[in-house]
Amino acid sequence: MNLPYDDIAEQQADLMRMLLPHLNETLPDGRFILGVLPPPPPAETVRIVTGSSPQAPAEDLTVWEIPLRSDPDSEDLLGGDEVLGLVRALHTGTQIFSSSRLSTVMGMRLVLVDPTQVAPAPPDETDATTTILRTLVQPWTEDQPDPRLRGYLRRPDRLRLYFDREDDITVVAADVRPAGAVTAVLAALDSLLSEAGQQPDGDPHCSRKLDLTNW
Template structure:
């Protein structure tokens, strides 16, 4: 197997993992993910099936094939989500050679050059951050997610423990684009005293760390 083929397979796995979030939570409005299919014949694409929650009838489901290559590069799993949201909203006209069927479902072959990707939402950023904290990709994490709570104004409260600090510490964050940097710095930020305050109204932690401007 070539390195390119392996990269496509790995990306299909990532897409399937991410789209699992939208089996019970809607991807948009009332539409849920009802299937995730690797494109046949080893094509560098993935097919996502959308429909109402719990819907299984093929004639009430819609499949979209999303190419995973973008020039010499690969799209990310988040790019696939953005494209799916975009193509399933508004009016899109597909030429006859891009509309077909599979397994009794209408299948639309998406041309990303003709679609403006939907923007990443606050919930998307939050889910990405929580997933990275709950399932760290490398070794034993120095800080561990014990819980979370969505707050007003787009804030997310993380309940963390740390190898260096006893007890549960709450950290208020504003999920956004610099997640990699935040994840790397979070264990040390939990102990910066000048950021801490009593959490008198929150009985679930020792103290609160304000990271909303980090």
């Protein structure tokens, strides 16, 4: 059952918000979540990037493409806890995938995950604590900022941010330096995203990109 892509885009953005508290969490094998990427339409998936550090070369990173629904006939989409459970399980023990499920994207290894073949790691006490505290500090709301953050990717000395707008779910990427004038960039972001930008240099997750690293 195919949902309107607006619903898929909204779920990708919700997953982005729900996974942020786990930005610095160590996965079972010592790796970290380094990115959440919005696959281009009509893919009903989310891509989670993991690696040893943002400084690791692209070939040492893994992009896990996870379907947002384990049952093709269901309207129910996977939530943040379920996606996190799958990512943790994928970093537990040795994982073997057929060559048909392996490829590359942006120089990173891309693995197509079959959720029916992976037993998600259960949430732990820290997860419950995080949920309680986050709910008290930032009560959940379906309203998202405009422009809306759809994903991110951490690389050496830069952060690629993926945005769309309330009236246009076409994704635009913006590269910023975390050590740069981030406050100024964020203040001007709405107008900056209206600029023409450049071709996305082999990044299939956006239609164009902006280089804001010199701000």
